[in-house]
Amino acid sequence: MNIHLYFDMAAWLCAWLVARFISRQGTLQSRPRTPLADPGYFILLGLGAVAGALLAGSLNMRLGGMWHVGHSIAGAVAGGILGVETYKSVKGIRGSTGAQFVAPLAAGIAVGRLGCFFAGLPDYTYGTATNLPWGVDFGDGVRRHPVQLYESAAMLLFLLLYCYNIGRGSELFRKQGFYIFVGYYAVQRFAWEFLKPYPPIVGPLNLFHLLCIVLIAYSLLMMRQNHEFRAAIPKL
Numbered sequence: 001m002n003i004h005l006y007f008d009m010a011a012w013l014c015a016w017l018v019a020r021f022i023s024r025q026g027t028l029q030s031r032p033r034t035p036l037a038d039p040g041y042f043i044l045l046g047l048g049a050v051a052g053a054l055l056a057g058s059l060n061m062r063l064g065g066m067w068h069v070g071h072s073i074a075g076a077v078a079g080g081i082l083g084v085e086t087y088k089s090v091k092g093i094r095g096s097t098g099a100q101f102v103a104p105l106a107a108g109i110a111v112g113r114l115g116c117f118f119a120g121l122p123d124y125t126y127g128t129a130t131n132l133p134w135g136v137d138f139g140d141g142v143r144r145h146p147v148q149l150y151e152s153a154a155m156l157l158f159l160l161l162y163c164y165n166i167g168r169g170s171e172l173f174r175k176q177g178f179y180i181f182v183g184y185y186a187v188q189r190f191a192w193e194f195l196k197p198y199p200p201i202v203g204p205l206n207l208f209h210l211l212c213i214v215l216i217a218y219s220l221l222m223m224r225q226n227h228e229f230r231a232a233i234p235k236l
Contacts, residue, residue: 006115
């Protein structure tokens with residue numbers, strides 16, 4: 001079995017365990033949605049995430065001169081958002097519905113990136129060459145930035161920060177948690193992309209730089225709209 005698959009399974013398991021832990025703490029303001037209670041929501045979420053992951057990952061591989069099917073976490077996040085926002089628009093739903101996914105996503109990405117690291121060069125997620133002492137040789141004689149570990153550590157830090165804040169009752173993290181997650185993920189991913197050998201599309205920016213810019217804009221816009229929407233709700 002491919003080592004990446006082991007870590008993918010571990011990532012899903014960690015995400016599920018974190019989701020159960022958070023839901024049992026009762027720190028989220030809204031009741032978690034379930035596939036049985038709201039199947040349309042999860043169908044569009046799943047279809048969007050899968051399509052986004054495959055399209056972004058495969059396109060990046062093609063831009064790098066490789067005709068392989070790829071998958072991308074950033075693409076999955078963007079595609080899942082597009083699917084859910086489409087569902088919300090059709091159903092007339094306003095406000096954030098993603099709070100239940102924040103901690104599981106952060107945990108899943110933190111663990112999943114370890115699989116990318118141990119998969120080595122074939123995974124095409126390695127960093128550029130570096131002389132730093134923590135550079136890693138994946139077998140080709142070149143010491144590279146372990147960008148997979150950088151992202152894993154960044155998302156673990158976010159998970160701890162998020163859990164701490166919702167545990168202490170932070171209204172900002174409880175109401176805007178998903179949008180904060182999207183913004184944080186996109187900013188840290190944008191930074192690491194400068195340490196990857198992906199081909200640039202616009203100036204020094206590669207495909208994922210551009211996708212992260214879209215996600216950051218989405219995060220800021222939705223935080224503003226969600227704030228205005230909640231402020232407009234009459235206090236009874």
